[in-house]
Amino acid sequence: MKMSGGVEWALHCTVVLSAAERPVPAARLAELHDVSASYLAKQLQALSRAEIIRSVQGHAGGYELARPASRITVLDVVEAVDGPxxxxxxxxxxxxxxxxxxxxxxxxxxxxxxxxxxxxxxxxASLRAVTIADLAAQVGSDYDADVFAGVRAWL
Known part of the structure; x- marks a missing residue:
């Protein structure tokens, strides 16, 4: 099974957004991951169309999860980016x-x-069984310190 690179980027962004305390601008997500802002924008649009994330307008605008991370599966993200x-x-x-x-x-x-x-x-079925909340918990246990505290501060 081969997936596009956009799936990886979209999964990383949804995990980061699960820890964000406020909407995150697309440019900030691109900078955090050191990826192309224009290519990432396409992945964010796909996630938005699939109602996984939503755009928040205004001065403090950006992207946020459209539903709890525990209700977004890895398969949801894969299908949003690469199709069903x-x-x-x-x-x-x-x-x-x-x-x-x-x-x-x-x-x-x-x-x-x-x-x-x-x-x-x-x-x-395997991808449907893993949520963004599950990934976030695993990412947190992959590091010695609270990685999301650093991410939140940087955002």
């Missing part, structure tokens, strides 16, 4: 070529399609 399409799309190759099977003979998915579908379902 499955990783594997069967093209019914068995109905092509000199020994092509008839459409009637291909009523059920082949073993390859079933295996790929099962893997996709397992992958999605």
């Amino acid at each position: 399409q499955p990783a594997f799309v069967c093209t019914e190759i068995r109905q092509r070529g000199p020994l092509a099977a008839s459409a009637e003979a291909c009523e059920k998915p082949c073993a390859i399609s079933r295996a790929m579908s099962a893997a996709d379902q397992a992958w999605r």
Whole structure:
């Protein structure tokens, strides 16, 4: 499974926003992660369209989570950025070529399609089981000090 780099950026931003005490400008998020502001803006727009984050207008504006971090899954973020399409799309190759099977003979998915579908379902279930709050807790335990206190102060 290959995901775009935007997924990583979006996940980092949602984790940071889960710890933010006020809306965070997009430029500040880009600076914090040392990433392209214009490319990050596209990921933030995708998150906003998916109602994972929302834009707050005004002098103290920026982005904030649209719902509690415990109600945003990693899969929500992945699908917001890369879309909900499955990783594997069967093209019914068995109905092509000199020994092509008839459409009637291909009523059920082949073993390859079933295996790929099962893997996709397992992958999605795994990502659905982890929330942004879970990631934030894990990030906090990855460091000796309260990493989010430093992030909050910097923001």
